[in-house]
Amino acid sequence: MPSAQDPFYVVKQEIQESIDKLKSTFHQWENTADVGERSSLSKEVLASCESIAWQVDELDKAISVAARDPSWYGIDEVEVENRRKWTSDARTQVSKAKRTVEAGKGSNNASLSGMHRELMRLPSSHQTTSNQYAAQDNDDFIESESDRQMLLIKRQDEELDELSLSVQRIGGVGLTIHEELLAQEKIIDELGNEMDGTSNRLDFVQKKVAMVMKKASAKGQIMMILGLLAMFIFLFILVFFT
Numbered sequence: 001m002p003s004a005q006d007p008f009y010v011v012k013q014e015i016q017e018s019i020d021k022l023k024s025t026f027h028q029w030e031n032t033a034d035v036g037e038r039s040s041l042s043k044e045v046l047a048s049c050e051s052i053a054w055q056v057d058e059l060d061k062a063i064s065v066a067a068r069d070p071s072w073y074g075i076d077e078v079e080v081e082n083r084r085k086w087t088s089d090a091r092t093q094v095s096k097a098k099r100t101v102e103a104g105k106g107s108n109n110a111s112l113s114g115m116h117r118e119l120m121r122l123p124s125s126h127q128t129t130s131n132q133y134a135a136q137d138n139d140d141f142i143e144s145e146s147d148r149q150m151l152l153i154k155r156q157d158e159e160l161d162e163l164s165l166s167v168q169r170i171g172g173v174g175l176t177i178h179e180e181l182l183a184q185e186k187i188i189d190e191l192g193n194e195m196d197g198t199s200n201r202l203d204f205v206q207k208k209v210a211m212v213m214k215k216a217s218a219k220g221q222i223m224m225i226l227g228l229l230a231m232f233i234f235l236f237i238l239v240f241f242t
Helices: 007-031 035-068 077-106 109-120 125-215 218-240
Strands: none
Touching: 007 035, 007 077, 035 077, 125 218
């Protein structure tokens, strides 16, 4: 589901967990009276504030990128503003906690109590209504993001089907070429065998002619040569035109 897969919600959950831990540490710092423990908790709170502030800044940069073309990310302007408001609220909480701890002993109990309430985000009736609208916006975003993910998956499936068909066509062409090569090889082998047979027959005839010419007279030899020439022409026509 988009609520688990969307990078914004993943990072937001991590930051929220860090803020919750910061609240706990800040509460301990607020209520401790031991100087050594208070100093140690101050360092821990300030380090947490620096880390959370950096994470919020990076998340804000990602929101700015999505704001350039919200439709591409499956969100709308309302969702972009809600995300920016959340990062702004988180940044404000961290900043106030940091200032309060840095002020240290100079802060009176009233300011610490006010800071604690601010950090704890005690809800009012107006905040409850805002949270309801935000929840509705999140539901709308999740639904639109789910539709977009399904569309992307469907498009990927279609591309994979087209790729599979292309591979099958290429395989068919390759098989046809292989069969053609085998057929050509067979024809070449048959032609070579015929040439070998013809060569053997010519050698046999030449030997016979040589034997006859030794036994025949000059006139007979001339007649023999003409006869052999006529036979050669006949064999030539027989081999290359059949």
